[in-house]
Amino acid sequence: MRSSLPPLSAIGLVAALGLPGSACAGEPATGRAAVSEAIKLDQVGYLPSRTKLAMVTSAQATGPFRVRRVADGSEAASGTLGPAVADPDTGDTVRIADFSELGQTGSFYLDVAGVGTSYEFDIAPNVYASVFTVAMRAFYGQRCGTAVDMAPAYPGYRHPACHVAGTPNPDAAMHASSGATGAREAGQGWHDAGDYGKYVVNSGITVGELLWAYDAFADRIGGVRLDIPESGNAVPDVLDEVRFNLDWMLKMQDRDGGVWPKLTSERFGSFVMPHLDDGGPRYVIGTGSAPYKSSCATGDFAAVMASAARVYRPFDRAFAEAALGAAESAWRWLSANPNVTFRNCCGVQTGEYGDSDCSDERLWAAAELFRTTGASEYDAHFTASYAARGPAVTAGPPQSWPDVGNLAMFAYYFSGQPGAGEAVRSRIRDDMLSAADAIVARTRANPYRVSLRPEDYVWGSNGVVANYGLLLLLANAVRPTPAYLDAAADDLHYLLGRNSFGLSWVTQVGDRPFRNPHHRPSGADTNAEPWPGLLSGGPNRYGGDPVIDALPATPVARRYRDDQASYASNEIAINWQAPLVFLLAGLLPEGGR
Numbered sequence: 001m002r003s004s005l006p007p008l009s010a011i012g013l014v015a016a017l018g019l020p021g022s023a024c025a026g027e028p029a030t031g032r033a034a035v036s037e038a039i040k041l042d043q044v045g046y047l048p049s050r051t052k053l054a055m056v057t058s059a060q061a062t063g064p065f066r067v068r069r070v071a072d073g074s075e076a077a078s079g080t081l082g083p084a085v086a087d088p089d090t091g092d093t094v095r096i097a098d099f100s101e102l103g104q105t106g107s108f109y110l111d112v113a114g115v116g117t118s119y120e121f122d123i124a125p126n127v128y129a130s131v132f133t134v135a136m137r138a139f140y141g142q143r144c145g146t147a148v149d150m151a152p153a154y155p156g157y158r159h160p161a162c163h164v165a166g167t168p169n170p171d172a173a174m175h176a177s178s179g180a181t182g183a184r185e186a187g188q189g190w191h192d193a194g195d196y197g198k199y200v201v202n203s204g205i206t207v208g209e210l211l212w213a214y215d216a217f218a219d220r221i222g223g224v225r226l227d228i229p230e231s232g233n234a235v236p237d238v239l240d241e242v243r244f245n246l247d248w249m250l251k252m253q254d255r256d257g258g259v260w261p262k263l264t265s266e267r268f269g270s271f272v273m274p275h276l277d278d279g280g281p282r283y284v285i286g287t288g289s290a291p292y293k294s295s296c297a298t299g300d301f302a303a304v305m306a307s308a309a310r311v312y313r314p315f316d317r318a319f320a321e322a323a324l325g326a327a328e329s330a331w332r333w334l335s336a337n338p339n340v341t342f343r344n345c346c347g348v349q350t351g352e353y354g355d356s357d358c359s360d361e362r363l364w365a366a367a368e369l370f371r372t373t374g375a376s377e378y379d380a381h382f383t384a385s386y387a388a389r390g391p392a393v394t395a396g397p398p399q400s401w402p403d404v405g406n407l408a409m410f411a412y413y414f415s416g417q418p419g420a421g422e423a424v425r426s427r428i429r430d431d432m433l434s435a436a437d438a439i440v441a442r443t444r445a446n447p448y449r450v451s452l453r454p455e456d457y458v459w460g461s462n463g464v465v466a467n468y469g470l471l472l473l474l475a476n477a478v479r480p481t482p483a484y485l486d487a488a489a490d491d492l493h494y495l496l497g498r499n500s501f502g503l504s505w506v507t508q509v510g511d512r513p514f515r516n517p518h519h520r521p522s523g524a525d526t527n528a529e530p531w532p533g534l535l536s537g538g539p540n541r542y543g544g545d546p547v548i549d550a551l552p553a554t555p556v557a558r559r560y561r562d563d564q565a566s567y568a569s570n571e572i573a574i575n576w577q578a579p580l581v582f583l584l585a586g587l588l589p590e591g592g593r
């Protein structure tokens, strides 16, 4: 853990030198036992008021453990490990060190008899503040069409303006699949993931969840300074950063209200910096036949623009009105074209985000438009359609880019509109709480205390974890329940090191972060460490790349490698990053910092 970022100092060097299990710089020579990778914990730390567990996977453990203060090695708490439990998802045998009773703040480490010591961690009310900042700032690092420089916190992480006129790849010509000709100024936006494409569907859930984070936790994150070019203006930095992608999305809307699904080259370029992208000309890409725009992209677009109209209104009335107009025009197109699906065609090989059912995107659009305007048209569509999904919210899987139905339900429930149907809200509430209760129950039963079921170890499983956390935090907003917060924090602990690999899955966060993301700037630049604050996709039971596919038979939660070539388990992506930001925001101290 590091209580303040940037942390590159010791961690990077130690890791770069390949010193296994080395302890941190500044460690006093007090005869502290060596760090053992068999003690898995949140390498950032814990909230004073929440449960505090570490997982021990060494058969050498004799039972007793102590929590010691970093400052002088003195004992702050002690206990006995719980019984050994076999975890079929990882193949690990896990014993729990429960030090929840330790309520004091400070920097600590575990000392487990027979095993060794843990990495250091903090206990503090604002223990996740610096992680929130670096995770949110990671979106700035994904900016397209402009120069990026992560200094002063991360000097050397920079690139000149990419994908702009005058380079080989201006954004962008109209592709043959778009039904239009010529070119279109569609710069800005975020690079989607490890590649440099820009995709409306994936931008939709990403921006939607980030706006939700602001909606739900404005008092905690509205004042956070991100050191972005807009810092210091009258708009919260979080909203300035989101605006950068919203402005791009607006450019993807055609005059008839429909929205083209993506802007990419026809094929992926090689592992180079973005201004050197050699993927070939970039295009606004469509479905290949009339009406050329897709319903899923248009539905996601309508939802987030409606949300933006509400969130930005206090800061920029003109933008709010433009966003609402764009949302309403998208809605009209969607009503006339409810299920135009998108598949790659016409020589295009980049990410597809193919989705055969756009009814959930339309439902989300209706809910957000209703939430923003209160108009009966949107209420009528939502009320007539939502029950067709079965339970409004289930215990899994959570929301994802192909299924944004949960976001529709949350938006309607929290609409605050006097016209909202109480019977509908009541049903959503009941289903949400039932889902949250079920997630809590299985998280408590999981040896690593993570919400994932075996079937959840899909491509981007770490995003699934974070989305469970988001669901739990919203359930807590429906009915404040400490167990929901504990389970949400448990999901964060998993992402920050309390997992079978003992890895923090956020770059440059914690003493042992993953280091080799499938992320072109991280692979192509000269920095020893990857770009900061990025969440790995995580274990993927289905594989799909040569690295994971070559693994021997392995339990589902072990199908991961910290290898740049493993795009199926170690890519980064904005749609996983967003729920991580939401989860961190929800665990920041109320009332800001």
Ligand SMILES: [Zn+2]
Pocket: 143, 144, 145, 162, 163, 191, 196, 274
């Ligand atoms: Zn770019």
